[in-house]
Amino acid sequence: VSDRLRVDPIAEARRHWIEWGWETSAPGMAVITSIVRCNQLVVGRVDAALQPFGLTFARYEILMLLLFSRRGALPMGKMGERLQVHPASVTSAVAQLETDGLVRRRRHPEDGRSVLAIVTARGRRVALKATDTLNEAVFGAIGLPEDETEGLFALLRQVRVGAGDFADENAPLR
Amino acid sequence: VSDRLRVDPIAEARRHWIEWGWETSAPGMAVITSIVRCNQLVVGRVDAALQPFGLTFARYEILMLLLFSRRGALPMGKMGERLQVHPASVTSAVAQLETDGLVRRRRHPEDGRSVLAIVTARGRRVALKATDTLNEAVFGAIGLPEDETEGLFALLRQVRVGAGDFADENAPLR
DNA sequence: TAAGATTGACTCTTCAATCTTC
DNA sequence: GAAGATTGAAGAGTCAATCTTA
Numbered sequence: 001v002s003d004r005l006r007v008d009p010i011a012e013a014r015r016h017w018i019e020w021g022w023e024t025s026a027p028g029m030a031v032i033t034s035i036v037r038c039n040q041l042v043v044g045r046v047d048a049a050l051q052p053f054g055l056t057f058a059r060y061e062i063l064m065l066l067l068f069s070r071r072g073a074l075p076m077g078k079m080g081e082r083l084q085v086h087p088a089s090v091t092s093a094v095a096q097l098e099t100d101g102l103v104r105r106r107r108h109p110e111d112g113r114s115v116l117a118i119v120t121a122r123g124r125r126v127a128l129k130a131t132d133t134l135n136e137a138v139f140g141a142i143g144l145p146e147d148e149t150e151g152l153f154a155l156l157r158q159v160r161v162g163a164g165d166f167a168d169e170n171a172p173l174r
Numbered sequence: 175v176s177d178r179l180r181v182d183p184i185a186e187a188r189r190h191w192i193e194w195g196w197e198t199s200a201p202g203m204a205v206i207t208s209i210v211r212c213n214q215l216v217v218g219r220v221d222a223a224l225q226p227f228g229l230t231f232a233r234y235e236i237l238m239l240l241l242f243s244r245r246g247a248l249p250m251g252k253m254g255e256r257l258q259v260h261p262a263s264v265t266s267a268v269a270q271l272e273t274d275g276l277v278r279r280r281r282h283p284e285d286g287r288s289v290l291a292i293v294t295a296r297g298r299r300v301a302l303k304a305t306d307t308l309n310e311a312v313f314g315a316i317g318l319p320e321d322e323t324e325g326l327f328a329l330l331r332q333v334r335v336g337a338g339d340f341a342d343e344n345a346p347l348r
Numbered sequence: 349t350a351a352g353a354t355t356g357a358c359t360c361t362t363c364a365a366t367c368t369t370c
Numbered sequence: 371g372a373a374g375a376t377t378g379a380a381g382a383g384t385c386a387a388t389c390t391t392a
Binding site for chain 1: 359360361362363368369370
C-alpha cells in the first residue's frame with residue numbers, strides 16, 4: 001500500500017465537493033479525510049518500527065502505560081479507559097503480551113473482580129528499546145518545524161475537545 | 175467506547191516523555207498519538223452517520239469516487255490506487271456494495287484482466303443522501319473556525335507530503 | 349512473464365453473552 | 371443486581387497464493 005500519487009486526492013475531492021454545491025462542508029470533509037489518511041500513514045510507520053519487537057501500537061501503548069505507572073501495575077479496566085478501547089481489546093492485547101513474557105496477570109488483592117496487569121523486567125527492557133527506535137524513526141522525524149508541530153497538536157486537541165474526548169475543564173493556554 | 179475523561183491523556187503522556195528524558199521526541203509523539211486518537215473519534219462519528227445507509231467510510235469513499243467519475247465507472251485497481259488501500263480491500267468492499275445493489279461489476283471491454291465497478295441509479299441516490307447526512311452531522315460540525323480548519327488541513331497536508339503520500343511537485347500555495 | 353483481481357488464512361477490533369466477585 | 375473481565379462470533383484489513391488474461 002504505497003506508491004506516490006501524482007496529485008493530492010484529497011485536494012481533488014475538495015474540488016468536487018465545491019462543484020457539487022457543498023462548499024460549506026468542503027473544508028470539514030478535507031480535514032476529516034486528511035486525518036484518516038494521516039492515520040494510515042502514521043500507523044503504518046509505527047507498526048513497521050515496532051515489528052522487530054513483536055509489538056503493535058496498541059500493545060506498545062499498554063506497555064508504556066505500565067512503565068509510567070507507579071508500581072508497574074494497572075487494572076485492565078483502567079487501561080481500557082485511558083486508551084479508550086473496548087475491554088475485549090485490552091484482554092486480547094494483554095494476553096498476547098503475556099505469552100511474550102512482557103506482562104504478567106494477577107488478581108487484584110483488594111477487589112477480586114479486577115485483574116492487574118504487571119510489567120515484567122523483560123517488558124521494561126523491550127519498552128525502552130522500542131521507544132528509542134520509535135523516537136528515532138518516527139516521532140523525531142515528522143518533517144515539521146517545532147512551532148508547526150506544536151500548532152498541529154493544539155489544533156488536533158481542539159478537534160478532540162470538540163468531539164467530547166475529554167473534559168476541557170480549564171482550557172489552559174499554557 | 176466513550177465516556178469523557180477527566181484529563182487529557184495525551185498531555186499526560188507528553189509530560190512523561192519529558193520526565194524520561196525524551197524531550198526532543200515529545201512533540202512528535204504527542205502529534206502522532208493525537209492523529210491516531212482523532213481518527214478513532216472521527217471514524218466513529220462518520221460510521222455512526224453512515225450506518226442507516228448500510229455503509230462504512232470505506233464503502234462510502236468508493237461510491238463517491240464512482241459518483242465523481244465521468245461515466246460512473248472505474249477499474250478496481252484505479253480505485254485502490256486513489257484511496258491507497260489494498261486490492262483485496264477493494265474487492266470485498268465492492269462485493270458488499272454489489273450485494274446491496276449500489277454497484278455493478280462488469281469486465282473491462284478493452285482489457286479482460288480488469289474489472290469495472292459501475293454505480294447504479296440506486297447507488298447514486300444513496301450516495302447523495304448519505305453525503306447530505308454526513309455534511310450535516312460531521313463535516314459541517316467540526317467545531318473549528320473556518321481559518322483554523324484551513325490551517326489544520328494545510329498542516330496535515332505537510333504531514334502527508336513528509337510521509338511521501340503524494341508528489342508535491344510544485345508545492346503551490348494557491 | 350507480468351498485470352489485475354480474487355481467495356483463504358490470519359490478525360485486530362467490537363459486540364453480545366457469560367462468569368465471577370462485590 | 372451491578373461491576374469487571376473473559377469468551378466466541380462477526381466485520382474489516384492485510385498478506386501470500388492462485389487464477390485469468392494480455
